[in-house]
Every structure is written in C-alpha cells, then in structure tokens.
Amino acid sequence: MEVITRGAVIPEPGNSVENKTGTWRVFKPIIHYEKCIRCLICWQFCPEPAILLYEDEETKKKTPAPKEPLKRLPVVEIDYDYCKGCGICYNECPVNAIEFVKEEK
Amino acid sequence: MKVMIRGNESIAYAFKLARVQVVPAYPITPSTLVPEKISELIANGEMKAEFVPVESEHSAMSAAIGASAKGVRVGTATASQGLALMHEVLFIASGMRLPIVMGIGNRALSAPINIWCDHQDMMSQRDTGWMQFYAESNQEGLDLGIMAFKIAEDERVLLPAMVGIDAFVLTHTVEPVELPEQKDVDDFLGEFVPHYVTLDPQNPATLGSFGFPEHFMEFKYGQWIAMERAKKVIDEVFEEFEERFGRKYMKVYPEFVEDAEIILVTMGSMTSTTREFVRRLREQGKKVGLVKLTVFRPFPKEELREILKNAKVVAVVERNISFGFGGAVYAELSSTFSRMKEKPKIVDFIVGLGGRDITFNTLNSVVEIAEKAMHEEVDEVNWIDVNKEAVLKAEGLL
Numbered sequence A: 001m002e003v004i005t006r007g008a009v010i011p012e013p014g015n016s017v018e019n020k021t022g023t024w025r026v027f028k029p030i031i032h033y034e035k036c037i038r039c040l041i042c043w044q045f046c047p048e049p050a051i052l053l054y055e056d057e058e059t060k061k062k063t064p065a066p067k068e069p070l071k072r073l074p075v076v077e078i079d080y081d082y083c084k085g086c087g088i089c090y091n092e093c094p095v096n097a098i099e100f101v102k103e104e105k
Numbered sequence B: 001m002k003v004m005i006r007g008n009e010s011i012a013y014a015f016k017l018a019r020v021q022v023v024p025a026y027p028i029t030p031s032t033l034v035p036e037k038i039s040e041l042i043a044n045g046e047m048k049a050e051f052v053p054v055e056s057e058h059s060a061m062s063a064a065i066g067a068s069a070k071g072v073r074v075g076t077a078t079a080s081q082g083l084a085l086m087h088e089v090l091f092i093a094s095g096m097r098l099p100i101v102m103g104i105g106n107r108a109l110s111a112p113i114n115i116w117c118d119h120q121d122m123m124s125q126r127d128t129g130w131m132q133f134y135a136e137s138n139q140e141g142l143d144l145g146i147m148a149f150k151i152a153e154d155e156r157v158l159l160p161a162m163v164g165i166d167a168f169v170l171t172h173t174v175e176p177v178e179l180p181e182q183k184d185v186d187d188f189l190g191e192f193v194p195h196y197v198t199l200d201p202q203n204p205a206t207l208g209s210f211g212f213p214e215h216f217m218e219f220k221y222g223q224w225i226a227m228e229r230a231k232k233v234i235d236e237v238f239e240e241f242e243e244r245f246g247r248k249y250m251k252v253y254p255e256f257v258e259d260a261e262i263i264l265v266t267m268g269s270m271t272s273t274t275r276e277f278v279r280r281l282r283e284q285g286k287k288v289g290l291v292k293l294t295v296f297r298p299f300p301k302e303e304l305r306e307i308l309k310n311a312k313v314v315a316v317v318e319r320n321i322s323f324g325f326g327g328a329v330y331a332e333l334s335s336t337f338s339r340m341k342e343k344p345k346i347v348d349f350i351v352g353l354g355g356r357d358i359t360f361n362t363l364n365s366v367v368e369i370a371e372k373a374m375h376e377e378v379d380e381v382n383w384i385d386v387n388k389e390a391v392l393k394a395e396g397l398l
Helices: A041-045 A057-062 A068-072 A088-092 B007-017 B033-043 B057-070 B080-095 B138-153 B182-189 B213-245 B270-283 B301-308 B328-336 B360-373 B388-394
Strands: A027-031 A051-054 A075-078 A098-102 B002-005 B022-025 B050-053 B075-078 B101-106 B131-134 B161-166 B175-178 B252-255 B262-266 B288-293 B295-297 B313-318 B345-350 B381-383
Touching (some): A027 A075, A088 A098, B007 B075, B007 B138, B007 B161, B022 B033, B022 B057, B033 B050, B033 B075, B057 B075, B057 B080, B075 B080, B131 B138, B131 B213, B138 B161, B138 B182, B138 B213, B182 B213, B252 B301, B262 B270, B262 B301, B262 B360, B270 B288, B270 B360, B288 B301, B301 B328, B313 B328, B313 B360
Parallel strands (some): B022 B050, B022 B075, B131 B161, B262 B288, B262 B313, B345 B381
Antiparallel strands (some): A027 A098, A051 A075, B002 B175, B131 B295, B252 B288
C-alpha cells in the first residue's frame, strides 16, 4: 500500500496491526503465573487490548498456577507487540501477580 | 431570469443551483440570511438538502467536513468572528482535501466590535489552504459560488474554497442578478462525483489519520501542488463559464491598463467605485488603470507580473491590515515582483476598514500619493481617510 495518499487517507482497513505500539513502552508488566489466580481482571481492564486470552486445554494445563484446580480456567498472556506499558493491569491485579519493571532495550 | 436579490441570496441560490446536499450553518451578521434563505428554500420544497443547525461555527465546519467526507456536495456560510472561530477546522478541511464551498460576508473583526465591511476576516485565513475568491457584485457572488464547486471538486484540485461578498455593500444590497437556468447549471457542473475516498461502511477506510514526521511534509506538499494546479483549473472553469453563460471572469481583471502609468489594484465591491473613478480620470487624459483581483488564493503571480510590469506605480487599495508590516495584498504583490529587475513602485493604501465608505475623495487621495510616488519617495503604507491627529493625541504623541 502507498503510504502517501491524497488527504492522508488510509484506503485499506485493518492496518493498525502494522503499527507496533509496544515500542512506546517505558515500563513493562510481567505476569508471575505462580501467583496468578486467572480472574481475568487484567484482561477486562486492558485498554488496548494487549492481554490475550488462551482457552485451549494444553495452554491451560502447562501454564503454572498457585493451585492445581485453577488450571481448569483460561490463561492470560501479555502481547508485548502492542502493550504500551500503561500499568493498568499492574494496578488492578488483586493478588499482585503482575510486576511492573523498567523496560530495557 | 433576472431577479432582484441581496448578496446573501446570491450565495443561497448558488447553493440551490449547485444542488448542494448538506448545509451545516450557524448564523452571524452579515451572512445570516444565507442559512435563513436556504432553510426557507428547503422548507418550501424548492431545494433538496439536509440543513444542520449547529451550536457554533466550529461545529458548522466540523459537520461540513463529516458530510463532505461522506461524498456529498456541501456548502456553508459565515463571516468575521464566525470564520475566526472556524480557523483550526479550516486546516482540517483542506488537509483532508474536501471540496467544501463557503460563502463569507466579509466583515471586520473585533475589537472594537464592528459588523461592517472589510476583508480582514478572509485575509486572516490566508494560510488555511482554502482557495479565496472575492466578488465585486451580487452577480459575481452567485457566479463565483457556482464556479467554486466546479473548481474545488476538480480531480486535479480537491481543495475547499471560500467566496467573499462584502458585508452590507453586497450582503444586504438588492441588485439585479441574472439567475441561470437549473438545467444549464446542471450541465455546467455535472453530477457530483467525489474524486476522493469517502466514508463508506462497505469499503472501510481511515479519514483524518495521524501523520508522523516522516510523512507529514509530503501531505503538505500535496496541498501545495493542488493549489498550483488550481490556477489552470480556475482559468478553464472561468472560460467554460463565459462560453455557457456569457459573463467573463479572470483571476486578475485588467481595465484601462495598456498605457497606464498608475494602476490601482482593488478587490471586491470597491472595484465598482474605482472603475467609475478611473474612467473619469481617463476622460481627463490621466494614464490611470485598474486591476481587479478576483482570486487571492492561489495568488495569481504570473498574471500580475505580466499586467503590472510596465506601470510606473502600482497602488494597492485594500481593506485589511497586517499590523507590523502593511496590507496583505501589498505584501504579496511586493514579493511577486521581488525577483524582477524592472518593476513598478508598489505603494500600499489602507482604506475602508470596518465599513468606512470608499468614495471618490478616498481614491483622489490615493491617486495624489501615487502621482507623487512617480518622482519622489512616499510612505510604503498609507492610511487614507483617517483622523491621524486624534489617534496621535490618544497615543500621547501630540
């Protein structure tokens, strides 16, 4: 697609994926799965959304969890390509399972 | 058909004849009658359009942009403070390359508050990327209003345009106007086809996107190119209009200039007074000419160079002032001649601000100074018909 168009029109839809907003990040959220109770609050609050939800059995089983029965629930994962590092997930996590550390590039 | 109408109605009829589909507008003196007349035409079933009553001029232009982006013909009207309030949105209309046409009742800006004619409002929007036309009469208001759509919508241009009609002198003055037949205007304009990407749920696109530093200048260069191309398109449209309707328009309209030593440059309604004044000077054997500037953006440099190059003095008679330099037309005309070895002496005359009448006495003062300028130095910028003594006293200088 040509980048320069008349009137700065973007004539094709769905191209925001090309803009990797993850490069804007200064602080980075990291999920510590051994503390994560899979409540999905971070997934609900993420404004991007850069928190992905996995519902397949394999991911649910192989991802560590604080208690074995929690492995029946869906798992979240941060999409660092698009996470801008706003810190909302870190702020909202009820069990402090998300750490927020300075990005090192 | 000959009708007796006010200048504001000229704009309203231009929109009606152009089959404008959306009119978002907010009333302001002296252009209130434009939306008023249009709502009347719509209410009477004489015009098929959506009238959008908005809460400000800022919203009027925003709604115009939205409608134009949908791919319909859009017109609106405003003046003075209303145009000033639109300022930031005007850049968006031109940056998005939307061919909106707007009628302006050229009026002074506060303070002190004043509702009468001068060109300060449109001149202050010089750099917004809109084309600018100035009408001498109600007939010109109507004709330029119709032609503005054809020029703005041309595939080579795609820029918005404003058509200025002088406050009260035109907006509220009844003049005989030749109203073209609907079918002739339809033939002239053709059916509205948006030559740009429009808002369409079937073909999603992003309009009004973000422009990073690595792309922004290219979009601005595109607008520059469009404005340059508009010069030729304006000529073509003016010519076609003359062929079809018999009324001649030129970006720069010269009269009595062949052997003229002094040429007066005017804009808008003051041209009529000046024409008669110049005609009488000619009868007295004085070599004085007149040039009417109909198009201010794009600025017709080439034509002005050609027409004015042999004059000894060019007197720019203008109804606007850029404090700290001079009149806007003077500034541009001086730059136009900056690279030429042989050039006329260009002298600026600030007249008729805030609706002060421009009379033969005014023009006499102009020509007296212009004659003096033929063989001696005169001030670059001359304020005419001003009680300078009173001002100097108020400023503590006398």
